[in-house]
Amino acid sequence: MTPPAERKEPGRKWAVMLAVLVHLMFAAVLVFGVNWQTREAAPVIAELWNSLPLAPAPAPKAAPEPKPAPAEEPKPEPKPVPKPVPKPEPKVEQPKPAKVDIALKEKEKKRKEEERKQAEAEKKLKDQLKEQELKEQREMLADEQAALSKQRDEARRQKTAAAQAAAQVAAQARGMAEAIGRIRSHVRRFVVMPADVAGNPEAEFEVFLLPTGEVLNVRLSRSSGNTAYDNAVERAIHKASPLPLPVDPLLAGRFRELTLKFRPNE
């Protein structure tokens, strides 16, 4: 009996092609699937933005300030400069030398007449020039006045905007101070005062917070000199977690790193 010959598997090429196809499909699914998941993670950022709409209200007020300034400046400057310079010079000087050179004895009369005419023409020109100058001066004055008034307006606007911005900053600073004060008083409730604190030394702590107000880490940045008091305050900060953060999300965003100062007698 003859041993059966190595038989050929049917459809080998097809098998290879289909296997490759399956893997390509798997890779595509993975690539697009994982991309999709990262996009799904984005709404976590969007949620933070969602809470911001309270904040954008002040932002647009500050934005329009720079817009009017560039629009007003270019207008008054270019107009007065080009007009007075080119007109008077060429008309008055050119005719004189040309006609003096040609003068002959026989044509003196004609020349005189011409000179008269020239003089008349010059007078007319001078009158015109004077009128023009007067007009230009008037225009310049008007322009200056307009520019001045615009500058005044601008200054007024800037002042009001600056006042608004200052008010905002002040409000924010006040909010910050209030929030810090609230946090300090909240922490102070948890301080167990050690017995032997002499004087009123100040201890300074750097506190790292989570967005929820929970205390991540506390670092003593300046000791009060009394380690017992330092430790007491540090323990109190940990115990006081979560700290009361301000409700305003714009303010709350700044409360990730705090420096808190504590004195024994407050």
Added chain:
Amino acid sequence: MNVTQDLSFLSLITNASVVVQLILLILLLASGLSWFFIFSKMFSIRAALREADQFENEFWGGTDINNLYQRTLSGRTPVVGMEKIFEAGFREFLKLKRQGRMDIGVIMDGTRRAMRAACQRELDALELHLSFLASVGSVSPYIGLFGTVWGIMNAFRGLSNVVQATLAHVAPGIAEALIATAMGLFAAIPAVLAYNHYSHDVDRLATRFDSFMEEFSNILQRQTGV
């Protein structure tokens, strides 16, 4: 504080450690081979089933056994499956019969042995590479798990140097590690499914071969008896 990580699939793989990358490569090879075998087995088993159906139709359709034998000998394509068993059995039967007076029992024993051997060969050819599918199905999850454990180990080791441990420090490491598990499962699941399916198909074919052998030897015994 703000750790933004690029968690796209490719960057996860390229940023993975060498061990994880190696494991991914192994798993990719295993998966590719197993899919190749899945498809080639699918074709060959389908062909064997079709061939068996066709032959059974012809055999029980009243065709003369001698005619059938002549046709299998003269056929251009190599005989496979049930036809091969028939051919081997009938050839052995004719040879033994031609050797002169012999006991029917001896002739039938020889015929059956020849058919049994042909049947074993056919089944062996059909079962070829099925064991590979089985081992891919059982081992590749463990390989993937190993890659995951290794990647997570690295992720946590890197965490030891960080004062403030956040999820963002661990997440990319774990994500890249989990890709190994995903890869292992991707290799294993189809392999296991295909193995179960194909071994079931081969078993059914084997029973069909067996019953055909019995019936055919009955027919042969009847012929010699007459």
